[in-house]
Amino acid sequence: MESAVRSSKHAHTSSKIRFITETAILIALTLIMGLTPLGTLRTPFLSVSLVTVPVALAAMLIGPAGALICATIFGATSFFNAVSGASGLLSTLFQISPIGVFVTAVIARMLCGLCTGYIFKGLHKLSAKPAAYYLTGLAAPLLNTFFFMSSLLIFFYHSDYIQNMAVKLGAVNPISFVVALVGVQGLIEAATGCLLAGTIGFLVAKALKRN
Numbered sequence: 001m002e003s004a005v006r007s008s009k010h011a012h013t014s015s016k017i018r019f020i021t022e023t024a025i026l027i028a029l030t031l032i033m034g035l036t037p038l039g040t041l042r043t044p045f046l047s048v049s050l051v052t053v054p055v056a057l058a059a060m061l062i063g064p065a066g067a068l069i070c071a072t073i074f075g076a077t078s079f080f081n082a083v084s085g086a087s088g089l090l091s092t093l094f095q096i097s098p099i100g101v102f103v104t105a106v107i108a109r110m111l112c113g114l115c116t117g118y119i120f121k122g123l124h125k126l127s128a129k130p131a132a133y134y135l136t137g138l139a140a141p142l143l144n145t146f147f148f149m150s151s152l153l154i155f156f157y158h159s160d161y162i163q164n165m166a167v168k169l170g171a172v173n174p175i176s177f178v179v180a181l182v183g184v185q186g187l188i189e190a191a192t193g194c195l196l197a198g199t200i201g202f203l204v205a206k207a208l209k210r211n
Contacts, residue, residue, distance in 0.1 A: 034051050
């Protein structure tokens with residue numbers, strides 16, 4: 001009986017240490033990508049973010065909690081860039097509504113991480129094949145774009161800055177504005193997330209014998 005209890009405690013401790021270690025590694029990766037040029041591809045209006053890759057990896061290797069933590073760090077770095085002036089769009093919008101930028105930069109990313117975590121959890125129950133990993137890698141950037149742009153429209157669409165941008169893009173309504181603004185950037189982000197996060201996640205999970 002005592003042996004079983006000790007074994008259970010050891011397994012719990014090992015699981016906790018593994019969670020902390022893997023989360024710390026992915027947090028570090030998120031910070032590096034979020035605070036350096038390594039995590040973005042610059043475009044005239046938006047930065048094509050690759051920081052959804054560690055968020056997707058956290059969803060695959062750790063679970064919803066890990067994905068939420070990494071997504072929160074992603075959002076925090078985005079908000080820091082907005083406040084410091086390093087983010088062109090968000091830095092300008094910060095002058096209009098700091099609260100709106102906080103929701104757009106942080107809360108939207110948290111929702112992305114949480115949803116991505118549960119998407120992988122559901123997909124993995126249905127299939128342990130590579131499809132679950134690649135679909136999760138695709139889901140992270142798509143959800144990031146959806147929540148980010150939804151928040152941006154809610155808080156800033158009627159601002160003079162966004163309306164002037166819409167005119168330059170030839171957008172006549174919110175949907176056409178999103179399509180014109182995201183466009184190729186969104187496709188690149190989705191494709192990169194799918195291939196990069198999906199491949200890395202599947203191979204690491206296979207090496208760790210978790211898939």
